[in-house]
Amino acid sequence: MDARLFEGPRERGITLMAARDQHGVGAPFGDRFQVVGRAERKVDGLAKATGQAVYTDDIQLPGMLHAKILRSPHAHARIRSIDTSKALALPGVHAVITGRDMPIKYGVIPWTPDENALALEKVRFIGDEVAAVAALDEDTANAALRLIEVDYEVLPAHFDPKDALAKPEVQIHETPEKPDRGNVSKHVRLEFGDVDQALEDADVVLEGHYRFHGSTHAPIEPHCAVAQVSPDGVLTLWSATQITHYVHRALARVLELKESRIRVIQPCLGGAFGGKSDPFALEFAVAKLAMVTGRPVKMLWTREEVFYAHRGRHPMQLHYRSGIRRDGKLTGVDAKILIDGGSYSSFGLVTTYYSGQLLTGPVHFPTYRFDSTRVFTNKPPCGPKRGHGSVQPRFAFEVQLDELAEAVALDPIELRRRNWQGEHTHTVNGQRITSNGFLGCLDEVERASGWRERRGKLPFGRGLGVAGSMYISGTNYAIYPNDMPQAGIQIKLDRSGLATVFTGGNDIGQGSNSVCRAIVAEELGLDPDDVRVVAADTDLCPVDLGAYSSRVTFMVGNATIDAARKLRRLVTGAVAKKWSVPENRIFMGRGEVFDLEDRSRAITSREAIQIAEALHDTLGATGSYNTPKLGGDYRGGTIGASPAYSFTAHVVEAEVDVETGRIHLHNCWVAHDCGRALNPMLVAGQMEGSAYMGLAEAVMEVHDINRFGLHAGPSLLDYRIPTSVDTPELHALIVESLDPEGPYGAKEAGEGPLHPALPAISNAVYDAVGVRLRELPFTPAAVLRALRAAGVGPKARAAQQPEGARR
Amino acid sequence: MASLLLNVNGDQLEVTAPDHWTLLEVLRYRLGLTGSKQGCDKGDCGACTVQIDGEPQLACLALATLCEGRAITTIEGLMPAHLRAGGKGPDPLQDAFDRCGALQCGFCQPGMLLSAKALLERSPDPSRDEIRHALAGNLCRCTGYTQIFQAVELAAAEAQGRAPTPPAWHPDGNPWMPACSKAPAKGESR
């Protein structure tokens, strides 16, 4: 919140970097970056392009066994008994395990440990894991699964959260200690200011019901894990996970091993998007099977199994009431949200808070209430998907904003401008906002889309829609309470001229290892090729909490600057001593170290490092990052509190075929305030990938669980993720606001740019045909129904041509 | 068990595998060519795409025994072929994917690259629409495809000696790193 950090002129809406940053001093090179800000290659790009990169399923160990998991065919049942003797007798089978072998419960959130590695007393959805087999090959393991006899007592099941609330006697998680808990997973009600009075005082109050259907991550790489136990009892797990640290902790807990006896490694990861941020049954199962058999064990899930693992976006029913004055100022927002959690808690406690806590920007409203209830049902468990917990309320609210704009006859972009919260302020729920480039985002999409000339003026059936959003750049809520850093870094530097960075951060494709490399290269003035990154190996790397809540660039980036700057001082100090000049005259950059006052005195970085190694002995440094104390002063006030927030605006150009109900997306302009683009190419990739994913879940993807609790189409043919032909032209427009606390001013770019995609489509459809779509997904059948209900069809089209007189 | 004689990336390889194994399984789990990925194992995702006699094909749907006597190219084959032909570094298309940021998680990309490579071989200067259609069998969950299109366009433009179209995030000029074959020598200013 130190506004003095923001000295300097503003150019094209961009604040120039100040002379000092949160590391105490400014970047030694001012803002004349050598590496940062350029479209650098990624650390692993060519390895991936040539097929050399090693993903988990690419690991083959000598004598390795293959494991498979038996899954429940019932949505809700008690397990009376399991007979594994026939399976064990099958030639080639080495071990069979069940829930009894690992009875300790776990959960990624330590307050809600309600999962078993393999089901113990009950199964809670079709696909729940019951037993695991390790055999010579997958075929044998699959044959053995068919020989396992499970005696189930089938129980009534819930597939609708409303039913689950109405009939608590069928309880999915039994809670004898809290008899009236029923099927409520989490309930949060928070109120800020007098909402009822504020709605009274409004000139217009709009009320609407919105629905989000649920979607899943569908990374192209299925989950996979390999485990090996060394003769001295050290368990090594390679897993396609985005949270090595939490997997490490969960393994120790469930397998009753010391953490120091476990090593978790994340190989190259084939996409995650939040879908690999829980500990999963396969990780425990391969570990246990490796311990039992003394041989390495691999388990690779099929695509179908990935759909059961799920942890995808929660279906939500959202009710919003918002008030606005005639001058276009919002007075208050009242939200009631019912969240379908599926069968386990996963991150549900956080989801429930996020469904309300993350709505309070970039548009300001002075009073706010939300009441969110997450309910268990007998469906695959929901969890965090890119834009965790906030994509659904954002959809509802941004559509309602469009309705409010119409009610007070304001342009929707203008409405958002008029209610912008500003920078260096606090939200209504007490979150600290620092940099805020939302206005710049609005300007960019308005300009690039030709909004003023085209909105409301395109031929019938074609329209433009806008929406905005805000998202966290990491959170100060560290999942398990502790005072240790959230991100740690170690750097080793030696006489060869090579710097090796050790980071616990999980590069899941977003490029966080490349960010580490860029920062070290920048700070030490090295060629990026002379910086290597070792990541996500709990034996080698300092702890980082993992790739979730868009925290990695911000937190790992800051930790990297911290460590690199210490090393830089070691080197410049040693050279200064050798040359007998004050340290501040020595500069490291462009592969050289030189005297600022006598440029003829220059040596290569490698020579300088050797001088430092001679003076200080072996060179290394550590760095860390922890968030400042943040958050509102109330229970739950720290959930959703972030050291910085990113902002996004989208304009979508959509065309509605009134005969088929098909929405055809032509263009999506994405403007995103990422603070500073450390690598604009990677930032643009995140923006485009986010927008694509958001557009996809609006118009194509349905995570459909039928009325028997069975997944209606657990394949990539039925769950339709867009191909290159389905994807509209995506235009990434980077806006930089230079955050006072981000690394060189950077903020997140991987999740925020997803949010506005969904409401922007709905708003574009309204511009196109005058019909409001409040319920996702916008499949052709659903759109056609909405069009028919509003009397819009081929005839209306004829009647409403040619003028934009449809409203 | 079947004993197979396969021609992979120009090598004649003898291998035994269960009769029902697909080409993908033989490549990955017998020959150690793990560059070809499995995203679904049923023909839905395209991650397993290889070239069989120059045509992009799904290795997870090709029975290995039926691939005998045909020329199979996997992702591992591109760079050696480029070097054999006197080139430098990886195949320019692989390089262009890296230069354009098209490789996020990279899991779809071996398949994507082989589809794109086949496209450029039959149509050296494709329009964006042609690229879209040629890659429609390869799902990518990370990129939104834009940087993949840009990579194919960059490779095509450079092969034709043209400047590529700049991306929206960098409207003025060509922001991409120089190609591997043109990388500045060490010590040269970046």
Ligand code: FES
């Ligand atoms: S693995 Fe072959 S198409 Fe998916």
Ligand code: FES
């Ligand atoms: S780069 Fe991850 S799926 Fe394409």
